[in-house]
């Protein structure tokens with residue numbers, strides 16, 4: 001994916017779960033390395049994931065409620 005090309009993405013909050021990202025995007029590490037561009041991506045909102053910034057299903061144990 002050409003990183004200079006303008007990207008569009010849609011973010012959707014899933015009830016009691018992660019943030020779903022659809023569209024054209026890249027997620028970079030603190031060092032600037034691209035770590036994700038798959039579509040869709042699911043990002044942790046509960047803070048419990050052991051694979052941040054991605055959801056690993058831990059929101060069920062944490063009891064995330066909207």
Ligand code: FES
Nearest residue numbers: 044045055058059
């Ligand atoms: S939202 Fe799924 S692990 Fe945090």
